[in-house]
Amino acid sequence: MTTDRNGRRIATDGGEEFEEYADLGATTADAMAIAETSMDRVHELVPQERPNDRLRAKSVHATGDSEFQYLMRFANDPVPAGARAVLDERPIVTDITMVKSGITGRGHDCEVRKAIGNGAELAAETGMTRTAASVLELDREGVYEDAIAVVGNAPTAALALADCIEQGTRPAVVVATPVGFVKAAESRQRLRDVVGEYDVPAVTNVGRRGGSGLAAGLTNEFVHVASDVRSGETTLDALEAGEL
Amino acid sequence: MTTDRNGRRIATDGGEEFEEYADLGATTADAMAIAETSMDRVHELVPQERPNDRLRAKSVHATGDSEFQYLMRFANDPVPAGARAVLDERPIVTDITMVKSGITGRGHDCEVRKAIGNGAELAAETGMTRTAASVLELDREGVYEDAIAVVGNAPTAALALADCIEQGTRPAVVVATPVGFVKAAESRQRLRDVVGEYDVPAVTNVGRRGGSGLAAGLTNEFVHVASDVRSGETTLDALEAGEL
Numbered sequence: 001m002t003t004d005r006n007g008r009r010i011a012t013d014g015g016e017e018f019e020e021y022a023d024l025g026a027t028t029a030d031a032m033a034i035a036e037t038s039m040d041r042v043h044e045l046v047p048q049e050r051p052n053d054r055l056r057a058k059s060v061h062a063t064g065d066s067e068f069q070y071l072m073r074f075a076n077d078p079v080p081a082g083a084r085a086v087l088d089e090r091p092i093v094t095d096i097t098m099v100k101s102g103i104t105g106r107g108h109d110c111e112v113r114k115a116i117g118n119g120a121e122l123a124a125e126t127g128m129t130r131t132a133a134s135v136l137e138l139d140r141e142g143v144y145e146d147a148i149a150v151v152g153n154a155p156t157a158a159l160a161l162a163d164c165i166e167q168g169t170r171p172a173v174v175v176a177t178p179v180g181f182v183k184a185a186e187s188r189q190r191l192r193d194v195v196g197e198y199d200v201p202a203v204t205n206v207g208r209r210g211g212s213g214l215a216a217g218l219t220n221e222f223v224h225v226a227s228d229v230r231s232g233e234t235t236l237d238a239l240e241a242g243e244l
Numbered sequence: 245m246t247t248d249r250n251g252r253r254i255a256t257d258g259g260e261e262f263e264e265y266a267d268l269g270a271t272t273a274d275a276m277a278i279a280e281t282s283m284d285r286v287h288e289l290v291p292q293e294r295p296n297d298r299l300r301a302k303s304v305h306a307t308g309d310s311e312f313q314y315l316m317r318f319a320n321d322p323v324p325a326g327a328r329a330v331l332d333e334r335p336i337v338t339d340i341t342m343v344k345s346g347i348t349g350r351g352h353d354c355e356v357r358k359a360i361g362n363g364a365e366l367a368a369e370t371g372m373t374r375t376a377a378s379v380l381e382l383d384r385e386g387v388y389e390d391a392i393a394v395v396g397n398a399p400t401a402a403l404a405l406a407d408c409i410e411q412g413t414r415p416a417v418v419v420a421t422p423v424g425f426v427k428a429a430e431s432r433q434r435l436r437d438v439v440g441e442y443d444v445p446a447v448t449n450v451g452r453r454g455g456s457g458l459a460a461g462l463t464n465e466f467v468h469v470a471s472d473v474r475s476g477e478t479t480l481d482a483l484e485a486g487e488l
Contacts, residue, residue, distance in 0.1 A: 029371035030400065034426045041425040064423040064452035098456070101342040127273035153457075156274065179308040179457070181285040182278045208308035212342065213397075213423070213455045 045069070051079035051239045054221055055203050062217030063209070071205045073192060078173050080239035081201035082222030083229055085148050085172035086110060087236075092148040092219060093138065095131050095178075099152035102216025107223045110148065115157065132156035139164040144171050148222065151176040152215025155183035162187070162194045174202035175218050177210035184208055289313070295323035295483045298465055299447050306461030307453070315449045317436060322417050324483035325445035326466030327473055329392050329416035330354060331480075336392040336463060337382065339375050339422075343396035346460025351467045354392070359401065376400035383408040388415050392466065395420040396459025402431035406438040418446035419462050421454035428452055 026035040038061065045066040046057040055078065056069040091111045094100040100114040116130060119137030123130045131154035138144060144164055149171040151158045155178045165171070176191050178184045188204045195202040203218055228234050234244060270279040282305065289310040290301040299322065300313040335355040338344040344358040360374060363381030367374045375398035382388060388408055393415040395402045399422045409415070420435050422428045432448040439446040447462055472478050478488060 026373075028367050028373055028377075030376070031373040034373070034400070038424055038426045061424070062455075064425065064428060064454060096345075098342055098345040098460070101340075101345040102456070123272050129272055129275040129278070132274070133272075156278070180282055180305070181308065182282045184308060210308065211306075211455070211457045212346070213457055216342070 048244060050242055051077070051225075051244060052203075053244075054079060054225060055218055058217045058221040059205070059214060062214045068205070068209075068214075071207050071209070073188075073204050073206060074202070075192060075195045075204075076199055076201040077240060077242075078175075078201040078203045079222070079225055080236050081173040082148060082175075082203075082219075083225040083239065084236055085146070086222050086226035087229060088146075088172075090147050090172050091143065092150060093143055094150045094152065094215070094219075095135070095157040096153045096212065098212040099150055099215050102152075102212060102220075103150075104220045104223055107227045113143075129154060129156040132160040135160035135164065139169055144169050146170065146172045148172055148219060149174045149176075150215050150219050151178055152210070152212035154178055155180065155187035158187035158191050159183070162190045165191075165194045165198055165200055170198070171200060173222070174200060174204075175215050176202065176204045177214045177218070179208065179210040181208060184210065292488060294486055295321070295469075295488060296447075297488075298323060298469060299462055302461045302465040303449070303458060306458045312449070312453075312458075315451050315453070317432075317448050317450060318446070319436060319439045319448075320443055320445040321484060321486075322419075322445040322447040323466070323469055324480050325417040326392060326419075326447075326463075327469040327483065328480055329390070330466050330470035331473060332390075332416075334391050334416050335387065336394060337387055338394045338396065338459070338463075339379070339401040340397045340456065342456040343394055343459050343463075346396075346456060346464075348464045348467055351471045357387075373398065373400040376404040379404035379408065383413055388413050390414065390416045392416055392463060393418045393420075394459050394463050395422055396454070396456035398422055399424065399427035399431035402435050403427070406431070406434045409435075409438045409442055409444055414442070415444060417466070418444060418448075419459050420446065420448045421458045421462070423452065423454040425452060428454065 026032045042057050042061045046060055046069050052074045056072050059068045059072050060066050086108050089109045092103055094114045096116045097114050100112055103112045115134035115138050119133030123133035135157050158176045158178050176188055178187055185208055192204055270276045286301050286305045290304055290313050296318045300316050303312045303316050304310050330352050333353045336347055338358045340360045341358050344356055347356045359378035359382050363377030367377035379401050402420045402422050420432055429452055436448055
């Protein structure tokens with residue numbers, strides 16, 4: 001482990017050097033330079049003082065919009081909860097394929113799976129959306145218990161997940177940023193109500209915006225934080241105490 | 245073919261009814277209702293008068309932001325060009341996996357492929373980003389010629405694509421909405437300069453925002469338009485004349 005010219009850690013992992021924080025996916029000189037410059041600009045816009053600021057920064061990074069930090073909402077310390085779940089190698093369960101595709105393949109050993117594709121019979125029988133049915137089906141199988149539950153696209157998946165939590169399921173952490181004009185904001189509000197009542201850690205946003213890229217970015221941030229815990233840069237105790 | 249209560253066409257396709265325009269992926273009653281309500285709200289915000297308005301509407305739908313329509317830029321009639329390419333079953337080539345995952349599987353017979361994963365040697369040799377190298381590698385193989393070229397994430401892929409066009413490659417249409425703080429806006433401006441010079445149809449946006457969901461949504465709109473051409477709702481000639 002060495003540091004770069006800005007004093008940030010450079011990890012040597014399997015013989016390949018990469019700048020850990022900025023982007024675990026950046027592996028070439030150009031990509032690392034871009035990732036580093038990009039996070040420098042984001043950090044000018046989002047001062048890093050508390051754990052949730054890492055998610056605020058990631059929201060700005062993922063959307064390209066400095067205002068997005070003010071749209072983020074947090075419940076029950078999602079950063080240490082998400083990092084702990086990554087360190088415990090809990091599954092990351094996304095609503096749709098696109099969000100799954102956005103989850104980094106590096107820095108974790110969590111199984112990454114998607115809900116969509118399950119529950120086809122339930123959807124056909126009831127007329128509910130395929131994503132909602134898929135969440136209910138996976139929940140029946142116990143998949144969401146202590147998992148990293150991610151909804152980036154489908155409001156009805158977020159509503160189904162809220163129902164599951166209300167009925168006793170306890171994800172390790174919830175990431176929910178479905179986008180759109182119908183039920184998106186409402187589904188996130190419903191999730192906030194439920195995670196508040198049952199003490200489930202969660203990160204969501206307000207408003208109609210959001211989407212798969214944002215959800216994947218926030219989830220990847222848990223992986224980055226877990227890497228920092230692994231390297232001794234921070235600890236879960238410190239994060240739980242509200243320190244970076 | 246029948247019409248729903250709002251006078252829109254309902255297609256009966258393989259025994260399965262679905263509302264054609266709103267969302268080719270919506271197959272259950274709840275999903276169709278959501279897709280329909282959602283496009284109704286979008287169309288209140290983005291009047292549909294000219295072909296490019298379909299892409300403006302899609303940008304609002306994909307981002308959940310009514311202001312996004314004013315950030316869209318068009319060159320050389322991308323709507324008929326994109327629809328024609330879909331009807332001709334030209335390949336859809338995306339920069340990254342996440343964009344590929346967002347391309348609808350219904351309503352077209354185009355091969356959908358991603359650039360990333362190609363050109364690893366070139367990236368390792370030169371230090372350029374893996375996505376830029378992958379675009380150059382596929383272009384060497386002739387993949388981008390007359391293809392639907394989509395960049396949703398990587399500014400360096402957009403810059404590489406601009407170089408390819410400058411050196412003689414002619415995609416059927418370009419969709420470019422890379423997001424971020426470093427080179428994203430600049431890469432789209434460079435593409436606009438090049439497609440303007442070489443008469444390549446293109447849809448891009450200005451500003452730092454954008455992303456995979458937007459790029460996939462815009463590309464899917466070409467599929468929707470192609471479906472409308474196939475069903476006789478409109479024609480390529482009408483679209484080329486600037487009519488809906």
